[in-house]
Amino acid sequence: MNRRNFLYASAGTLAIVAGGSAFFRLFAVDNAKAETFEVTKTDAEWRNILTPGQYNILREEGTEPPFSSPLLNEHRAGIFHCAGCDLALYSSKTKFESGTGWPSFWEALPNAVGTNSDYALVMERTEVHCRRCGGHLGHVFDDGPPPTGKRHCIDGLALGFKADSPTAS
Numbered sequence: 001m002n003r004r005n006f007l008y009a010s011a012g013t014l015a016i017v018a019g020g021s022a023f024f025r026l027f028a029v030d031n032a033k034a035e036t037f038e039v040t041k042t043d044a045e046w047r048n049i050l051t052p053g054q055y056n057i058l059r060e061e062g063t064e065p066p067f068s069s070p071l072l073n074e075h076r077a078g079i080f081h082c083a084g085c086d087l088a089l090y091s092s093k094t095k096f097e098s099g100t101g102w103p104s105f106w107e108a109l110p111n112a113v114g115t116n117s118d119y120a121l122v123m124e125r126t127e128v129h130c131r132r133c134g135g136h137l138g139h140v141f142d143d144g145p146p147p148t149g150k151r152h153c154i155d156g157l158a159l160g161f162k163a164d165s166p167t168a169s
Contacts, residue, residue, distance in 0.1 A: 035114070039085040039133040050084065057155045058084045058135035061118075061127070066101025069156020074103070078163040085133035086160065089113060090152070096144070098151055103159065105152040106144045113152075115140065128152055 041049075046059050056062035071080070080090040080103070089112045090105045098104035111131060118127035118139065128137045137158045144151030 035134060037132060037134045041133075046084070051157070053157045054083050057158050058082075058130075058133075058137075061136040062155075063138075064102075064155045064157050068101075069103060071103045071156035071159055071161055072101070074161055076161075076163045078161055079109075080105075080154075081160045081162060082130040082133060082135055082137070083158055083160050084130060084135040087112060087130055087132040089130065089137070089159070090154070098144070098153065100151075100153055102138065102153045103156050104144070105154065106146075106148045106150055108152060113137065128154070130158075 043059070047055055050058060053064065057064060074092070074095075076092065078092050079088045080092070080095075081088055088109055090108055094105045094107045096104055096106060108128075113128050114131050114134075115126050115128055118125045126140045128140050129135060130137060135158060136155075138152065138154040141151045141153060142149060
């Protein structure tokens with residue numbers, strides 16, 4: 001295969017993958033956007049309270065670059081909250097080092113997150129969103145540690161962190 005044929009084949013493959021992704025997104029049910037949430041705001045209100053990066057992730061289902069979040073290296077005891085509505089989502093007790101470049105947890109707090117199917121990359125993935133405001137948090141995969149075997153791969157910009165208060169001795 002010469003260089004020109006290789007480039008044509010590569011471009012064709014990329015076009016098929018991109019077209020397939022767009023095709024599946026057209027027909028996928030967007031459960032998070034169809035749900036009704038306790039915290040609702042207009043697009044302008046969300047833009048006013050979130051940074052551009054937070055807005056991109058929470059409201060437009062974007063993704064931050066890997067290894068860019070300061071929360072990746074957050075190891076204090078505490079709770080990770082939704083950056084959109086401040087709902088407690090993950091305990092630091094369930095955080096682990098996945099090596100993926102995003103904060104990872106093996107379990108969410110009870111009644112904290114919702115999930116739905118995501119076909120943005122052609123294959124089906126499980127999208128995770130805040131139960132209270134519907135903000136996109138990341139995805140959950142079946143390659144995590146015990147006891148759940150799950151890896152909640154969460155964008156750091158979608159989270160805030162509150163360290164536990166030191167106890168008085």
